Amino acid sequence: MMSGRVLHAQLHLLDRQLIDEHTGRLLGKIDDVELDLDAGPPVVSALISGGLRIPAHQIAEIDTAVKILRQDLDLDRHDDWVERHIIDKIPGAGDATE
Template sequence: MSGKVLHAQLHLLDRQLIDQATGELLGKVDDVELDLDADPPVVSALISGRERIPAVQVMEIGTAVKIVPAELNLTRGDDWVERHVIDKIPGAGDAPE
């Protein structure tokens, strides 16, 4: 048997997701998906918001999880909050980014 043993609660949940190529912060790991047909069961995907990140897109697990985001839109929720909440706050448009 090869591979690394991870404890989902300790090594994956609430870890920051980072784009491996750009270093951009993309979100946090909210949940994990397991392949229970494997022996032993393995993580098949990470869940962030409504997006499913297949395990093959996970490049490195450390203090953060580096991924290749491909066609994922992990900032969809952030974009919505910015448009519908933050932009409505008086003076928010004047604040530097």
């Protein structure tokens, strides 16, 4: 007998908000999923957000958002780069990131 929940990645995972389970902080959105095709049936082995891989064992809960055990994941890295190199250079945008 198979245990666990059956989820459809397209409906239940992709483009869902990632939330730090401990702080409740919004961390980003799920861009893609990585599958373990050697498992039968295939299972999600990781979530991809902002080019970073979040291993499946760090997923705490899947609901309307996906709560993860952050454990030093730097999901803001790309947002910080965009802020420093693009947004801060737009005239009048000095207060936009605050």
